[in-house]
Amino acid sequence: MTGETGGGVHGRRRTFGPVVLLGLASSGLVAFAGTRAWVDTGGATGGVNGLGQSGMATTADLGTSPLAGALGLVLLACWGVVLVTRRWFRRAVAVLATVTAVGVVATVVTAARTLPDDVAAELASTGQAVDPTLGPWLFVTGAAAVVAVLAAAAAVRLAPAWPEMGARYDAPADATEAAAVEQPRTSLDLWKALDEGHDPTR
Template identity: 50%
Template sequence: MAEARRTFGPVLLLGLASGTLAAVAGAQPWVSGSSGTVDTSSASAAAIDMSGVRESPLAAALALVVLACWGVILVTRGSVRRAVAGLAAVVALGLLVTTVLAFWSLQEALQDALFAASGVDTAEVSLTGWYAAALIGAVGSVAATLAAVRLTPSWPEMGTRYDAPTNEVVAAEPEGNLELWKALDEGHDPTEAPRPLD
């Protein structure tokens, strides 16, 4: 049990680092290429509409959902925490599938866009380092979220002292001068009638 509790920090750090890496990489170009005089790395490529053929907005969005789930896992307890960990694992698997499928789909989409822009029927297309970073982030997210599903019951939880108060505490009516001054120091109005508890 104590060893399982010690996994909280490492798994959380792996999950946050992997999710952040996948989110950042998902907003960057995953493929580059050239066809004839058109090159995606040149300034002239900015005039050509290649939106949606070099990046994977879905992967970036899924990575952000995984990060949001980690935030919820930090502040919840019990079955809610485990349910959110399960949701994070499903989303992380979706992120991994999206990233793997992009290996073929983005290269083909960029190749078609280069053919249309250049009028040439040959093109050279390759993956960028951002794709590798996104893949590493997706794999790390899957590993961390699956570990969270298994280990959350043994992880430490926030104490109930951080919960919102359920009943308002009514200060006792002070008696004598010393109690009046103490009540004033504590921010209570000694002349105010006590309110009944809800």
């Protein structure tokens, strides 16, 4: 029984690298794809009255979802924190990453249903009759977000068994105190304590 338990713990420890790499890769893809245009307008552009060609100023963010890109950056930050933290705090950050990734999935689903109509309405206000279609970046973002959810959920479950950074990465004061507590006392130290009137056995 002990051997099986030890093997199971060792197996969970080995998931640290793959899960973290998967989380970082999927989060990075969400952060990038989330800033791309999710709707294909066939070259049409939105704008505001009074500027640019035909009295309109083109906008570069037509058909995009800034929220997805922002959530992707939050995901990346969460995985960075997971790398350098320990115990319950690491697990709490993994929970936050899971919730954030689910938020990206919800954003993609909502955009797939409403974004083409919103873009069509904006283009109609500029006199352009276009029937926008969903572009590939929306599906890339959605797929990456699903992978990010799975990776973060795995981190929540496996984090307690993952390796942690050693004490040498702690604050200098903490490391000095730990070294002072753990340092064994030599016979010379004991004699000095006796000479000074201290009881070295306490």
